[in-house]
Amino acid sequence: MPQLIVLGVQDRDTADRALEIGAELDKRELLHLSDAAYAYQDGKGRPRIHQTVNTTGMGAAGGALWGTLIGLIFLNPVLGLAVGAATGAVAGKLTDIGIDDDMIRQIGSELEGGRCAVFLLADVETADRVVEAFKPLDPTVIQTNLSKENEEELVEALRS
Structure with missing residues (x-):
């Protein structure tokens, strides 16, 4: 521990x-x-x-990846990238890991x-x-x- x-x-x-x-x-x-x-x-x-540890940056990167993948499914990868990055950044900002x-x-x-x-x-x-x-x-x-x-x-x- x-x-x-x-x-x-x-x-x-x-x-x-x-x-x-x-x-x-x-x-x-x-x-x-x-x-x-x-x-x-x-x-x-x-x-x-x-x-x-920059949780905002990690969240934005993960969100961008998932947003692009979802955007590809719905034939709009640019919109998916933007929405995914923004959502991931917000989630990362609200995440508290460690101390x-x-x-x-x-x-x-x-x-x-x-x-x-x-x-x-x-x-x-x-x-x-x-x-x-x-x-x-x-x-x-x-x-x-x-x-x-x-x-x-x-x-x-x-x-x-």
Whole structure:
């Protein structure tokens, strides 16, 4: 079962680096990343979310494919493509997979001083190597769904 770990980092550049580290660890099969994102506040203090999975784009592509196929059946592939892409984009926009967007926004609204919250939903295979990879970013643990004991171990490992 994937664990959710939310790390606080200094800024958006560090958050981008954290997502790159997560992707690299996933490629090396040290963890299996299901979803990742980060939250920050814009210049007006509103929480913003940077997602790694674009459900709108995926929905539009799938809708365009199905719309074209249906359009071919009814001898109007261009109309089918347009309707399918629009329908797929709307469906993709309304789809929430992985980490709950409301939780991301809520934590993002509590950030101060340009800080970011990095959200990782992953199955961790080798915890010690994953912790070592993230340690240079000097993150703080904001929230996890780990057991209390495992969360305390994570906090200590990132401090030392």
